[in-house]
Amino acid sequence: MVVALDVATLDEARELAAALAGEVGWLKVGLELFTAYGPDAVRAVADHAPVFLDLKLHDIPTTVERAAARVADLGVGLLTVHASGGPVMVEAAVRGLGDGGEVLAVTVLTSMRDEDLAATGQPAAATQVPALARLAVEAGAPGLVCAPPDLVAVREAVGPSIRLVTPGVRPAGASADDQARVATPSGAVADGADLLVIGRPITRADDPVAAARAIAAELAGS
Ligand code: C5P
Numbered sequence: 001m002v003v004a005l006d007v008a009t010l011d012e013a014r015e016l017a018a019a020l021a022g023e024v025g026w027l028k029v030g031l032e033l034f035t036a037y038g039p040d041a042v043r044a045v046a047d048h049a050p051v052f053l054d055l056k057l058h059d060i061p062t063t064v065e066r067a068a069a070r071v072a073d074l075g076v077g078l079l080t081v082h083a084s085g086g087p088v089m090v091e092a093a094v095r096g097l098g099d100g101g102e103v104l105a106v107t108v109l110t111s112m113r114d115e116d117l118a119a120t121g122q123p124a125a126a127t128q129v130p131a132l133a134r135l136a137v138e139a140g141a142p143g144l145v146c147a148p149p150d151l152v153a154v155r156e157a158v159g160p161s162i163r164l165v166t167p168g169v170r171p172a173g174a175s176a177d178d179q180a181r182v183a184t185p186s187g188a189v190a191d192g193a194d195l196l197v198i199g200r201p202i203t204r205a206d207d208p209v210a211a212a213r214a215i216a217a218e219l220a221g222s
Pocket of ligand 1: 004030146177179197200
């Protein structure tokens, strides 16, 4: 399990990281913390568990390669880029990160419904996600991020050796927040997820440790 540390301050991130390190395998630093604190956000939590740096890079290949090389210096385990940046950009990210971590290519965001995709001139998720997944894997990405409803098609498209990571995970009865395409933790694992990203259901809970334990218990029982 990955906990998304989407909080405003380093103190909150440190506190959550310290509390949750024994409960989750990964700590995800995303745009909120990284925009505010840069590499210090990674350093603040890295002593507690491996860091997943969710920057969702999407730029010209040279820029992405150079940014990924700087991420390699930080010692994170996972770095996200957008698969829609194209094969040359994904290859550049993999080259830039080198041995400094694993590139995860994001297919279509979990917040995007087909009507949102249509509004941006894009095909439906069912059409574009397997194509983006194949493209990213052929470009060298060892892992992918996709929404729960896309897991089965993505697994079929890329085979068993690719790490599939899914956000949009909500325990039964929890609020979906702004996520549109969601599943329960055990549903996502049953559909082939290797790693679940869970943010607000844990970090906004009255007792984040208890919330993480309840999710782990659901998974153990599934
Ligand atoms: O709070 P919640 O569980 O919705 O958090 C999900 C996390 O996963 C957020 O940090 C979000 O940025 C990230 N994410 C996502 N959809 C993707 C990739 C990453 O929701 N496709």
